[in-house]
Amino acid sequence: MKNMTDTSLITIERLTIYACNYLEIHESDLAAFPSLSTLEIRYGSLGYISPRALCGSISLSFLDFYVDAIADNVTSPYPEAFIGNTCNNDQTLAAGNLHSGETFLPMLQEMSLSNFQFSEPIPENAFQNLLHLQILHLSFISFSSNETFMSLDVLSNLESLQIHHPTSYINLDLFFGNVLPKLQNLKRLWLLETNIKTLSSVRDVFSNNPLIEEISFFWNKLSFIHELTFRNLSNLRSLDLAVNKNLTSLQHDILRGLNNLEELILKDCSLKSLNEVDFSDVTSLKTLSAEKNDITEIPNIFSNFPEQEVVLSRIQTIKLQSNNIKCVKLFTFSNLAHLSEIDLSLNLISSVDDKAFYNLENIESINLAGNRLAVISPKSLFNLQGLYLLDLKDNMLTYFPTFPCNVNSRPGLNGLPSIRVLTDLRRNNLQCDCSMFEFLYHFIAFGFTEGCSLPSLYDREKYWPGVHYLVNQRFHQAELLCNNPRGFFYIEDILNEPSLFLSDISNTSYFSCPRGCRCIRACQESVNIVSCRNQSFTDIPSDLDESTEILLLQNNRIESIPKSSLDIVPNLQYLNLHDNRVNHIEKGSLDQLLDVDLSDNRLTELPRGTMMSLSLKNLNFSKNDISSLYASSFAGLPFLEILDLSHNEITVFPSGLFDNLTKLTSVFIGGNPLNCTCDMLYLSKWYRQASFKPNGTRPDTDFGQIECVPFANGTQLSKWIDDHETSCLSVSEEPVVVTGSNSALVSVLLIIITILTVVFITTLVIYRYHLEFSVMVYARTGFRCFQISREDESSKDFDAFISFSNQDNDFVLNDILPRLENHSPPWKLCIHHRDFAVGESIATNILNAIERSKRTIIILSTQFLESEWCSYEFRAAHSQALRERSQKILLVMFNDVDKSTLDKELKAYISTNTYLRTDDTMFWSKLKYALPEPINSTEESTRSVNTTIV
Template sequence: MAHHTFYRLMLAVIMVTGAYSHPKCNEIDRKKCWCFNAESIDIQCPIMEPQISLTVTKINHKISLQCLGNSSPYIDLEIIPEMDVSESKIFQMSYCYFNNSFMDVLDKFNIKELKTLAFESMALKDNDSNISVSKESFERLGSLESLTMTYSTLSFAEDFLANTPNLLSLTLSRNHILELDFSLKNLSKLKLLDLSGNQINNLPDGIFDDLSNLTVLYFYNNNLTELSRNSLSGLNNLRLLEVSQNKLKDIAEDTFADLHNLVNISLRDNNIRGVPGSLFVQNPLLENIRMDYNKDMILSDYIFSNLTMLRSVALNVNKLKEVPENAFKSCVRLQQINLKNNELATLPEYVFKDLKSLKNLDLSYNKLNSLPNGIFSTLHNLEEINLGKNLLKAVNENLFKYMNNLKKLDLSKNRISLIDLKAFSSLQNSLTSIDLSFNVWNNNYSVPPEYGSLSGTLSPLNDLITLKELNLGHNNLTDIPELYALTNLRKMDLSYNEITNLEVPQFALAISYNYFVDLSHNKIEKLGFRYAEDIATSNSGDAIHYNGERSTVLKIHSNPIVCDCSNYDLTRYNDNQMKNLKTLVEIDQNELYCANDKHRKVIDVHPNHIDCPVLNGCPEVCRCSYKPYYTAIIVDCSKSKLTTYPKFNFTLDQTFNQTYLLLGDNLLTRGPTENETNYSNITNLDLSGNLISAMDWVPSQIKELNLNNNLLTNLDSSFIRKLNSTRIERLHLQGNPWNCDCKTWDLQVYLMDNYKKADDIFCMNSNTELTKLTELCKVSPYLTIMLPIILGIFLCFAIAFAVFYRYQTEIKIYLYAKNLCLWFVTEEELDKDKTYDVFISYANQDEAFIAGHLLPELEHGPHPFKVCVHTRDFIPGEFITEQVVNSVKDSKRTLVVLSNHYVNSNWGKLEFRTAHAEALSEGRTRVIVVIYGDLDETKLDNEFESYIKTNTYVKWGDKYFWNKLRYALPHSKNGFYEKNKKHAKMMLKIDDKFNLIKDPPSPSNTSTPPITLDPSLLESKQIIIDVPAKKIVEGESPLLIKKVY
C-alpha cells in the first residue's frame, strides 16, 4: 500500500512539473537571440544590436520585458521569439509601449490569463506624450487584478479601465496627471488606489462614489488646495487616507464625516492653519493621526477628545503656541504624542490627565521655561519623555513624581542649573537612560552635617540605581560624580565639562561590565593612579567581564594632558606595566596629544622619557631631575664651561639607586677622583667633549662611562683594573687621539675581552682599529736572535740546578774525591761527623794557663766550643799514642800552646806532628798555634821553626787575642761570622784558614785555606810517627805519615 501511495505522489509531481513547464534556451533560435540560462532565462534580441531584453524567472514565472532601443517607444513584436509561458501571471514592461492592444504581446507568449500587469517609464520624452491609453489597450484582460503604470507621460481615455472590472489595485503614481478626467465607476472591487506623485489640484465630487470597497487611498504629493466631504463620498470602508504633501489650507469640520471606518489619516506637510474641534467626531476608529509639518497651526479644544482608539498623534513642526487643555480628553489608549519643534512656552496642568496609556511624549525643541508640578503625575505608564532643547532652568522634586515606569528621560539642551536632590527619587526603579547634556549643571550641593563623609557621593543621580546610560556632556562639572550606587551603568558621557582631575582607581572597582566613560574635551591635566594597581590586583579575579570586553573604557582625547612627571603612572600604564589594571580599565587615548608637546601623542611617551625636576641639592650651574623609570637622579651640567667637578647632595622623598652625571662639553682636564663628594654612587657618567688626558679613578657602581671626544692617548693598567672591578655595561671611547704602542696593550686586551661593552677605538697614527692590531711593540732583530740563546742557557742552568739539588750529596763526594771544585765543598759538610771543635795540645807545666784562661773562655764564653784536653778526656788504660791520634782525628782543630815547656816536651811534639799529618792528609789547615810566654827561638827545632815562619799564629797577650782565636776556630755559617763582622778588618791579613786546596787555589768563605808546607821541613829530616797497632778500617785513609823523604 505504501508503494502505491509513493507512485501516486511521484506522478502528481511529474504532472505539476509538466503543467508549469519553463522555457529553455535550446528552444530559442540562437541565430536571432542570445540566451542565458541561470536562475532565470535571459534573452536579448537581436544578436547584433539588441532592442529588447527578456527575463523569465523560474520561481513565479514572472516575465520582464525591457526595451533597449531609443528610436521608438513602441515595441517591435517581430523580434520577440516565440515561446510558451502560458502559466505566467505577472508581466512587467519597461521603456516601451505597445501599438494597439496589449493582447498582441500576450499572444506572443501564449499567456491566457494575466493577474498582474506593470508598465514603468513607458514614455519619458515630450514627443511621446501623445501616447494614449484606451480600453482597447487592455482588451481581454478581464482577469487582471493589479495594474501599475508609473513614471510615464500618457493620456488616458475616459473609459480606459472599462475592460478591467476585477481590479483590486490600481497605481497611477508619478504620471504627470493634472486632473481626474477618467472614470472609476466599474472598479467596484478596487481596494487600493494610488494617485500619488502627480499634479492633481482638485478632486471632483463623487469621483469615488462607486469605490465602496476601497480601503487605501494614496493622494500625497499632489497640488490639492481643498478637501471636502463630497469629494470623499462613497469611501465608506476607507481605512487609510494619505493626503500629505499637498497645499491644503482649511479643512471643513465635516470633511471626514462619511469615513466612519477611517483608522489612519495623514495630513502632514500641508498649509493647514485652523483645525476644527469636531473634525474627527465621526471617526471613532482613528488610531493614528499625522498632522505634522504644517504652518502656524492652531488646535481647537477637544480636537482629539473621545477618540478612544487613538494610538498616536504627530503634531510636530507646526509652530504651535499652545495645546488646549482638553485636546486629548478621554484618549485612554493614546500611547504616543509628538509635539516636537513647536513654540510652546508652557502647557496646561491637566492636558495629559486622561492619558493613562501614554508611553512616549516628545516635547523637545519648544520654548518651555517651566512646567506645572503635576503635569505628568497621571502618566504612570509613560516610558519615554523628551524635554530637550527647551528653556528649563530647574528640576524640582515633584516634576516627575509618580512616573514609576519612566525608562528614558531627555533634559538636554536646556538651561538647567539646579536639580533637586529628590528630583529623580520616583524613577529609581525604572529609569535606564537620562540625558542632561548641554546644560549648566555642576552637581555641587551644600552638604548637611548629617551626611558626614558621604558628602562626596551626594547627587540626585545616585537614586537612579537602574540607570544604564547617563549623558552629562556640555555642563559645568568640575569633578567626576561618585556614582558607586549605579552598578548597572554602561555608558556615561562627561565630555565638554570643566573636569580637571581624573582618578583612575574609582573606575578600577569594576562596578559594571562593558562600562564606557567619555571624558573628552575637559581640562584634565593629570590622571591619578594611587592605589589603582592594588585595587586592580585584588579585583582581577572577581572583576566583571562580558564577552572578553574590559570592565571600563575611559575616553580622554582632547584634554590638556601634560607629559611630565605628574603623569608618569600614565606612561607606565601605556607601557603595559599595569597588566591587572589594564584588564579592568582601558584608557582610550586615540588622537590625544601632549599639552606641552603638540606634535607628540601621549601614548608614544615612554616611561623612560619622564623627568621630574629636582631643586634641593642641585649645583647652581646644573639642571637636576629625578627619572622614576630608572629610579635615578640626573645631574645635567653639560655645556656649562666647568673646569672643576660640581658637588651635589640630594635628599628626596623618592628612593633612587642610580645617579646620572652629565658633564659633556665642558673644560675638564682630568678625570674625577674618589675624593669628589657623592661620586662613588654614580652609575652613568658622561665626560664626553672635554679636555681630559688621563683617567685615574672610576666610581665603583658605574654602569656607563662616556669618554668620547677627549684628549686620551691611553688608559693605564691600574685604571683598567679598576674598570674590571666594576660592573660596567657600556664604555664609550671614540674620538680620542689614541697612541697604539706597548703601553696600550692592557687597553687592547680589555677591549677584546669586553667587545660587547666597549666601543672599539682607532689609533691616531694609523687610523686602524686597536683590536685589529697584531703587533703593538716592535721587537729588535738582535733580541730575536739572542732571546733563544739566553733561554737555552737559562734552561741548561735550570736543568743542572735541578740535578744538583736532587743529587747534591753524591756530587760533592765525587768532586772531593777527585780533588775537583773543592771550593764548592764547605768545611761544615766535611766536619759534620767530628766530635770536638778543638783539641788543646800543651805541656803539663802550662796547665794552669789552660785551666785558668783557655778552657773557661772556650767552653763558657759567648760562643761555647766543645774542647778536648788529655787530662780530662783521655780514657785511662788506653795507649796514649792511640788516644792522641783519635783526639786529633775527632777534632775540627788542634790548638797548640807553644811555650818553652812545650818545646821541650816529647808528647807535645807527638801531638803536633799528629795534627799536622792529619791536616796534610785532608789538605786543610787544622793546626792553630798559640804562643804562650816569651819563646826562646834558639831552642826550637827546625820543624817548629819552619811551621811558625810559614803559618800564622796567635800570641797570648795580644789585645785582639780572643777575637783572632775565635775567628780561627771552627764556626757555624748560621751566625758566628755575622756576629763578629766588626773584627773582620783586623783579620784581613790573616790567611783564610777555611779554603780547600786547589791548584791554583780558589778561596771560599766557608772553607779553610790550603796548607803551605815548607820544603825545608821535609828536606833533611824524617818524620816518623808511630802508628798504633790497629787495623785500618776499609775505605779509611791512614791518619799518620810514617816517613817523609
C-alpha cells in the same frame, strides 16, 4: 499583451505599469482581466484614459495611480474613469455581471491618486460612486472647490484618509465641521502640508470619531492647538505634530484622556519646554520624539518611584536630540523597566549628575554624542543591566569613563555580563597621560580578575563590567586619538608602545615645577622629569620638587655644582648638564645619582674624592678640558659601568686609576693626546686583565680608533698595547733618521719619491670620488666595491634601526620603508611603534634596537634636534659604533637643517664622517649602497672588496 492567451489573462490578479510614457488605456484594455484586484500605474506620463476603462473591473480592490506628467494633447479634466458615471447602462451591466443599482467598482477598498496636473481640479462628484472605499490617499491634487471636500462625506466606510500637499486652497474649517463628523469609521487621519495654521476654534473636533487611532498634522504651520482638540480619544495610539515651526508651546491639558496613546511625535517644532504639559493620562506612552526643538530642560516625567504617581512607566524610546539641554540631573531617568533607548545627542550638555541614569534594567542605548561633556561621574550610570551602546563621540572627554558595577547583572563567562558594552569615543580630547595608561594597560590589557573587581594591585572601588570592553568594537581603534606633551597618537599605537604615555604636570597642585621649566611624568616608568633646557640658568634651580627623578639642564650657564644644590631632590637619579660652564664639582654632590652627563663643560681635573657613590653607573665627562687624573679619581665608584673620558686633554692614565672599577663594561678615551710611552704600561696591563668581566671578555672601548702621540707613523693604541706587555719605549727616545751621501742612493730615493707621489695622488683621487664610483657600479651591477661584510653582524636581527622624530612619520613610512622593505632582496628594518617590546622602558628598547641592528639610520631633521629621546638614540648609536669599532651610523640630513644649530657632539661627528642629504640626486642609490647585505640575501659576501663606507 499580444502574446498572452485569453486563459492567461483571466487568472491575472495584479497588474503594474511602471514608467510608461504616453500611456493610453482604452475601454476594452482592462476588460480582459476579470480577476484583476490590484492595478498600479506609477510614474511615466498619461496620454489617454477612456471614461469607461474601469467599468468592467468588478474585482478591483486596490488602485494606485501616480503620474509624472500628462501629455500636451490631453486637455480633459479629472478622468471620468475614476468617477464611473458612464458605467451605469445596460451594456456595462451585462458585460460586467453588475445588477441594476449596484455601485461602481464595488470591491474597491483602497485608492491612491498622486501628482495629477489636469486642466481642471477634482470635480464635486468625484467620490459619489465609491461608497465601499476604506482607504483614500490624495497627494498633490487640486480641488475644484470646498464642495469637493464636502463630497468626502459620502464615504461613510472610510477608515483612512490622507491629504498631502493639495495644490489649491481648501477650507479646513468646513472639513472639520461638516465632513469629519460624518466619517464615523475613520481610524487614521493624515493632513500633511495642508497649511493648517491654528486649531484654536476646534473643540471636541473628533467627538464623532471614537475609533480614530492615528492623527498626523505633519509639516503644517500650526502655532496653537486648543486643549480640547484631542479630548477623550481613548483609542488614539499615535499623534504626530512634527515640523510645525511656529509651534512654541502646548496647552496643559492637550493630552487629557489619551489613555492608550503610545507614540507622541513633536519633532522639529519650536517648543521651548514640555514641563507645562500634563502627561499624567498618557500612561501607555512608549515613544516620545521631541528632537530638533528649543527645549532647555528635560521634563520630570521619566522618573518612577513608589512614593510618587507613576508617570510614563511603559516608555521605551526617548528622543530629545538637537535641543538646548544643558545638564542631566539626579534621577532624571530612573526605575523605567521598559526603557531601551535614550537619545540626548547634539545638545549643550556639560554635566551628568550622579545616578542620572538609574536602575534602567532593559536600557540598550544611551546617546550623548555631540555635547560638551568633559567628564562623566563614575556614578552617573547605575545598574544598567542591558546596556549595549554608549555613544560619547564629539564631546570634550579627556579620559575613558568608568562606571559602577552592575550588582544585579547575571554573570557570564569569567563572572562578566554576557552583553558587551560598545563605547564610541571618537573625536574627543583624550589624554595619553598616566591615568589613561593605568586604565588601558591594566583594565584592557589584563582585564579583570573575577567579576567586576580590579587586580589586587589596585585597591579601588568596584567598576562597571562594561569598562572591560572599552576597546571599541563599533569602529577601528585607529580612529581614537589622544594627545600628550609629545603630540597626538592613535590609541592603537600607544597600546603597543606604552612609553608614549606622558603627563604634563607643570601646572598641577601636587608637583612643584620650577619657573621656566617643563615637568612631565613618564607613566610606564613612574618617573618625574624636569626639563629646564636652554633657560640661561647660572645655578641649579632651588625650587625643585623633592620627587624629581630626572633633571635635564642642557644648554645653560651653570658653573659649579654645590653639594647643597641637590640635597632638595633626594630621589634624583639622572642629571644632565651637557653644554654648560661647569668647572667645579663639590665633593659628595653627585653621590646619590645613577647617571650623570657632564659632557661639553669646562672641567680641568677630577680631584681625589670628588665622587664617592655606591649607586653611580654611568658617568660622561667627554668634551671637557681635563688634563689631570689621579689614581683615586674613581676609587669610590665600585658599581660604575660606563665611563666616557673622550675628547679631553689627557696624555696619560695614572697607575691604579681603573683598579676598583670591577663592574666597568665600557670605557671611551678617544680624542685625547695620549703618549704611548712607558707611562702607558698600566693601561696595557689593565686592559689585559679581564677577569672582572663575568664572561671573561675585555671591556668595550674605542682603543682601535685612537692614535698615539708623538709617533708620526700613526701607531694605534690597541696595537701598541698588544706589542708592549712588559717593555716600552722611553719617552725621551726619538725615531732614528737614516742618512747617506751616495748619489745613486739619492737617485733611487728620488724615483721612489716620484712613484710614491703618483700613487699618493691617484689614491687621493680614488678616495675623494670612491663613493660616487662605488654607488654607480652597485646601482647598475649589484657589485659592492670598497665594502666587506663583517662576520660579527651575521647574528643581528635587523639590517637597520631607523631613529626618527614622530613628526617625520610620512617620510619614513611612505618613502623609506616601501623602498627598502620592498627591495629585492628586502632589508629588514626596525622602527619604534612596530618593533619595540611592550613593557620595556624607552631607554632599554632603544639600546636593544641598536644592539640588534647592523646599522642605525639617523633621520636628522629640525624636529629630531628638538627631541630628547632622539638625541639619546644618536648618542647610544655613537657609543655602540665606538664599542664595535665600526662605522655603524648612517646619517640622513634634511636640507632645511641649519648646521649652526647642532650641538657640539653632532657637529664633531658630521665634520669627520660622510652623511647623506635628502636633496642629493643620488640619495636612494647611496643609501642602499651604504646599507649592509640584507639578512635574507643569497648573494655571496665575497663579491665585496676591502674598505668600508659611510
